[in-house]
Amino acid sequence: MSRPWTADRGDGTYRNPVLAGDWSDPDVVRVGDDYYLTVSSFGRVPGLPLLHSRDLVNWTLTGYALEPPAEEEGEPAGPRHDGGVWAPSLRHSGGRFWIFWGDPDVGIHQINAEDIRGPWTEPHLVKAGKGLIDPCPLWDEESGRAYLVHAWAKSRSGVKNRLTGHRMSPDGRTLLDEGEVIVDADLIPGWFTLEGPKLYRHDGWFWIFAPAGGVETGWQGALRSRDFFGPYEERVVLEQGRTEVNGPHQGGWVRTGAGEDWFLHFQSRGAYGRVVHLQPMRWDDAGWPVMGDAGEPVSVHPKPDLPPQPVAAPATDDSFPGGRYGRQWQWTAAPRAGWTVPHSGDGLLATCLRTADAHDLRLLPNVLVQRLPAPEFTATVGLSLDSTEPGARAGFAVLGDAFSWIGLERGPDGRVQLVHRYAETVAERERDAEYARPAPGGRARLRIEVSAGARCRFAADTGDGFVPSGQVFAAVPWRWVGAQLALFAAAPAGTGPAGTALFSDFRVNA
Template identity: 30%
Template sequence: MAPLSRRQAFKTALAGAAAGAVPAVAAPQPRFGIGIEGQRKADLGNGMFRNPIVAGDHADPTILKDGADYYMTFSSFQSCPGALIWHSQDLVNWTTISAALTQPIGTVWAMDLVKHAGRFFLYIPVLQPQRTAIYVTHAENIRGPWSTPVDLGIDGCIDPGHVVGEDGRRYLFVNGGRRIRLRDDGLATDGTLESAWQPWQYPKEWVVEMFAPEGPKLFRRGPWFYLVSAVGGTAGPATSHMVTVARAPSVHGPWQHCPHNPIVRTRSAEEPWWSRGHASVVEGPAGDWWMVYHGYEKDFRTLGRQALLEPIEWTPDGWFRAKGGKLDQPLKKPHGGKAGPAGFALSDDFSGQQLGLQWSFHAPAVDESSRLRIEGGSLALRGKGASLADCSPLTCIIGDRSYEASVELEVRGAGHGGLALFYDERGHAGIAFNRSQMLTYGYGQEHGWMRESITANRMRIKLVNRENVLTIHYALDGGEWKQHAWQMEVSGLHHNVFGGFLSLRVALFSAGAGEVVFRNFEYRGLTS
């Protein structure tokens, strides 16, 4: 049987990777608190905030309130370490504290983070070569260690949503209006997959990507269980994704649809946020209520789906409405709570003993950790594959519309390596060096006709991306910067072109024989 493509697996899930260790990770220390290092700042410092609350590719948010603390994680797709856990005490300022997944198990989609009986659980849908599956990992402490993920044996499903019913039993609701009961420990199923509710149907004339009922998230308030879900498709037209609500007096139904559906939807491509959907609802620090969901930024699909925060209000009839409009204006911060660090530094001098949480391998193999060595202010990366396309680069997520990134490198052996903007195997751009040449990558391939002979032992590369126009600079053996002859427009390197639900990330890479040694990676967000 041939492996499933992402699109085939996605369709299979809608209708009805081998494990291996990667390097330990450490949370980068926040710098300056001004967001210039890797995340646009949400908190305006005057009691107001603006979206996104977590910039860059942070799709399918699942949020957990645990006393005064909030924890959130996002789909990590083919990146590992993955399932980064973010922390906040005010719903606006977020920073990372750990990674729940340190072993590759496949392509990770929309998870659900819950706490039950004093233990944290993370339910994880995974695309693997022959199937889609749902795993669970658990921890006594949110910062870990997290257990080895367990396969629950639920095939053909994505987007698990955990709930405890009025009967005290645990359930997972999944895409397509289905659910399955869990064993009391939450680590195995206790029943079969069954129909649970009928997803809300939008008018047929609406312009969307596809029906795609997904992302059920459940909570209980007063006499009602509320089920928040998405329809319309997560990409495609700007007007596709949306947030819908149903409620029932019992976890077993009957479910009724909110008369205000959809609670959230992008209605025009002129709005600042496109394809808004896939929401989780949470109570704020002082008892007000909020939704966290994702959306594409107008004209910047390359940044992926970003995390957005919107207030809701409860109506006398027990439903709720969204209050943020188009999210085109600053909003009042949640009442109460405590502001903390926001974002984290992407720059890295590699002086630590562990790989920082800003870094993850793309599509890592079982032995990926053996490629990496951090010592004495350098990161040595052994070559893999033949080119940028197949070498599992080390990437970091970018949240700024304009930015520059630079690194020093030294090539050892017969391979080559460099610095690039990387969407996936088919879409990337940047430059690399071997011992005698400069190589140019553009639009998913290395262009042999642009190879240029060089004589140098150490090189510097700087990428400047100004609103999707990439300019490349390089310097040899401490000399002056030279601008590369080719400037590239990269706005097309996104999901609607390549699929995969990813974003355009900065990448360090090493291909072929030998290794590349990197030093002094510097990232800076640009305001214009």
């Protein structure tokens, strides 16, 4: 298995980021010798990825906590690129795992399970309302009470820079009061855009770890109070300083079985999305947390004092056995039956979905995506198009607010051609990036080479070796999501089957 990025340096140290892909808004919990992490999934399906580690450095993707909703009648819903699951919190209490998250257009939800592998309960709406984001629960063992804190999205509510607290029923289903603002950062000199709170109890204090100052330019703060409802005193505990780690933004604190403290947080890296860093943490003489190297992020550091583990990273490669795709893939919208076709061999047999949006990948629901896995890598996939429908196409893309793809299309003359197209951020329709050329047998091997700065070079092999195509494409993120590698199959609007496309042997190499 190829690994374009690993954090474990093999000498007892690790390098940051420990997760080089777009694993946004991480939260972490320890149960026994195991560490579990979940992240935002926004509009991608399935939602709430679950990662596992035994040393906080080597992580694997084990599954998802939020499965797609049941199939509905009518046209499939389109992508919700800036909606869906925002900034979850992961906790373990009362023998159960709990995940709370905010959908900025609906409200705060929770699910829970006895086993991290599920089954997870159906989503329960804890608090309805627009702009309710970044919820975090706390079951206080000292008092036997439960609490919830959340932040606000100004884009939906007109409110930001404050945290609201509630008493909560121990079963996590009901809030016991109307809530009150427990931290108003407008009253803290120099603090703005306070969000992403994580709530803890430590050393007789209620603690809120929360970033402020903005995703790209801010810092990590810590706030403490003897009473949940405040007042809170605050301190900056991690900031960019002399390093190249901008942000650094929200994350979660975890204590190992050996008593070491660590903090996982994200850093926004443009088209690469929000990558995850691991910081050592200690408590100073005044009882405040100190993260990283005296409050600045570390780039290389000794690993946690935990048993050695095999070098690991989330999977990228896929041979699609039996027509099934691996856990590393998500859809851009809730999938429907028939988008892929099971079969007895290897390769993903994708249906050319008829849609009026076939010329804008940003609007297609049936796009299968995975994260850019490293700053530099090369990804390849085989493709054959089995369709007699003029305009039917399938391809391999880098997808964000702008996109570029290379693939196959059935032309009006009945021949299959290799095409390369792109769309700028403001464009409503794609344009040719290169002149079309024949694809004998309707087959090609497609390649995207990503270099520093997410600069993407496209190439294809139609039987005479890989030939470069088009100009360098500079990938860009979606609003909250990094650019993604994408596979799709589509056809013009109409009736009746439009054929299929077979993707095979997806490989990523450093």
